[in-house]
Amino acid sequence: MKTPAFPAFTVLLLSFSMLVPHAAGATASIPTEGESWDHSTITIQIMPASGQYWFNPSFTTDVSKAVQRWTESIIVFTDSYGFRYLRQLRYTIYVTGFNQTLNPDISISFVQSDPSFVGVTKFVYPTADNYFQTVTTQLATFDSSNTRQLTDVDMENVAMHEFGHALGLDHAVSPVTSDNFLELMFKDYGQAIGGPNNFVQEPSTLDLYALATIYSWLPGNAPATGLPRTLSLTLPPGIPYSVSVPYSAQITSYKATVDQLNLRVLVLAILVIVLFACAVALAIRSSRRKPPTLPTPQYPTQPSIEPGPVNTLAELHRSSDIRLCISLSPMSAIAW
Template structure:
């Protein structure tokens, strides 16, 4: 019986050791808007690569394009759950300077690259915009760096996608969210600082949160009635999620599927490990029980017949 209790205690301890603790953010997070909106449902983005610069990676051009595309995919996933389907009317057209820049004409947003901000700033990206009557004035200029402020660590492709996604959020009209993590423990894309170590090969892609996309639905609510805005946009506003809405990152569907597959694989691995450990513990208990059963009992003490009476004398 004691062996069985010991087995249960060890099993529970191992289960607790393998479980992963989750960090939660405050669901009272807010995000201010920049007080601007684009007046057309089609927003053009011109990417200006620095191909001749030794610090520039040619893959950065694809990274920026991928960042913009992921915003579109996150909008689709968000509207499937929360509505605001007019957000799907937003169309992002990306062009590359020297390749197909004529398709963008006079672009709304220009994305440029520099080696590093150096001592000028501790940031990894910067978006400058002009606003008049709560309407953005083209062009908005986004600058992305190739190296961290110390100019020693280069951004990986995942870093560049994340930073470009963050800056594109600014270009669309979002300011900085007040929380660094969502309630599901993922990074808040629009938080002030980058939550991952630059250049770390284990960094993961970040995605707009439900808070970011809710704010976007507020900025572009004019799309519900028209494909063009003829008046003014909303002024700067602090927004929080409505009651009942979950605060989480909204990943594109293909990434959600991949994350689910990874979780299932991890769960299978943990189950296999638990099964192996449980089998080993059970084997030890059985061996211990067998050894106990084979232990010979101590022989009984010799029987005492008592003293022999002496022969009476006559």
């Protein structure tokens, strides 16, 4: 075990939410703590506060996910910008109650709340060789007023931030990246604790570049001394100041976008079908409609051709007589 040359604790804490303005991150710089681990496989002991009413058992999983998230962001960063030796960093996680390691590099425990921090990381600084010995992290489960409990997303964010300290990062200067995302390593937590819509934050390219600088000894043997403290580490040309989103999160985001697009296409298709059906129905109805009633033509009045009343037999006879008289009349006239 190394003996600390300067037995003074350095405390790096993440304070409570201060809603920061989303201005472009003009100052992309971050100091380093001046220490790194001298081995690439780092052991982590998580100590859940099991049985405490203020402790959510899922917080243990959140811390594990936070560590994994760093690994995934490193993969994305090194795919784009090199420094692939960073992938040699490995983490072995132990959870008290399930498994145990005697001398973990990083010990993570929980407290109910603290008036001054939501997460705090302590280590001896600096040692003679600028290598970490042991690091302890405490994570609060409630805000400073002990009224709002952290969500799983909050816990994952805070654990990611503190793990950045445990790897050797100090606080980034800018609260936001150039692509307008919250800087994970900024000194204040940029979201309201307990917010139902809080989102998982990602390490920035600045954080990962600083990590690549701290662990530049990884390609070969560890140097005699670790990296001295760097007060202002900035990104080199060619690396934009942005977040490094893990591929799994990118796929989830793309899938959500595609699903939303599919939903819009489906709604549009349904709308087109409904409109088409309405048009067809209107066309059918129009084809079956009766022609308009034309006015009845007015014809000239014709004489009635209806037969007259039927005569009685006597009348018929009289009529014959009359007819006979008429027929004989000329002759009579002649005879007369």
